[in-house]
Amino acid sequence: MKTLAVISRKGGAGKTTLSINLALTAHLAGWKTLLADIDPQRSATDALRARAEPGPTLAEANAGKLFQIKSHAANDGCQVMLIDTPAAPDADVALAVNSADLCVLVCRPTFLDIAAVARSAEMVRRLGKAGLIVLNQAPPKRGSQEPAGVQKAVEALRFCGLPVAPVGLRSRAIYQQAIARGRSVAEWDAANPAGQEIERLWSHLAAQLGLDGGRKARAV
Template sequence: MKTVAILSQKGGAGKTTIALNLSVAASLNKKKSVIIDIDPQTSITQWGDSRNKENPTVISVPASRLSNTLNVCLNNKVDFVFIDTAPHAEQSSLMAARQADLIIIPCRPSVIDIRAIQSTIDICKIAEVKYFIVLNQVLPRSNLTHDTLEALKALQIPTVPVNIGQRISYINSVTQGQGVMEFDPRGKSYQEINNLYKFVVKQVKSKS
């Protein structure tokens, strides 16, 4: 079983969007996938309630029950677990980080967001877990994307070689209880999430 935590101490970065779409990508690749929602807002749990499919399974638990829940997943031969975390919650984020094989940190392309991710990176370093930044809500043909990537490179912060665009399909798919790969199988968002999933798979396999 591989565990991927989606972390960001900043609100509005897109943790839930990334977590649910990666879990759907895993399920479409015939992997038994679970999302563990430790965010008290339970946004991803509400999305799970609106689905009519068993895979991925969404489980809402307090962070204190995370380890036990992961053991249940392991005993049930789950392939992938994605942990959706809360912003501004260092203790629960650290608990998730310590249980993860890989951490993905969503970040919008702006100087403010780059500055805000440092506290999340500090959590990753304390937990001693491999992490990558993924640029999210990227506008097409924007210099901000290039400038943000250059700034991250200068700071020697590892980034995913895939950007997630600001597309209406990400919003519409959630309202339908779907991931974008289900909602728009011919769209650019499909390719973005599929490429991000492939990157995640490659990273967790390299850890084995």
């Protein structure tokens, strides 16, 4: 089983949006998937409960239960585990990071998010874990031109000591529409570019985890 922790010290960065979309994408690609919601706000739980179709298994818990959840999930044949985390306290986030094979640091292209992600990156490195930064809520390109703010953010993020994922998520209303029904953006509207963003991001993460291109379920 491979475990991904989705982290950010900033509320509203997109942890839950990313956790839900990645968990659904893994599930729809055929992996037996569990989403552990350790944020007392329970937003991931609310989203998955709004889902009418079968989906990933949900574990509502506090950070202290992660070890137990993880070993139970592995015994149950689970192949992918996502952890949606709170912004704080650090001790809870550290437990999630310690449970993970790969940490996904969510960051909007803003000064305050970048400052916060630098601290999260430090924690991930201190705990000896692999991690990467995913830019979220980036404004759309103008033609083929990347907005200056996004370019600057990517440059600044180079100093965090963790790689920036080659695909980020743009700011799009569909992320808000789809999550209200517990659906991935690709399920909501297959023609929307958001679906491709998430699919490409999942493929990249799956490759990092050695999950065979993200498709074709098999025991890992």
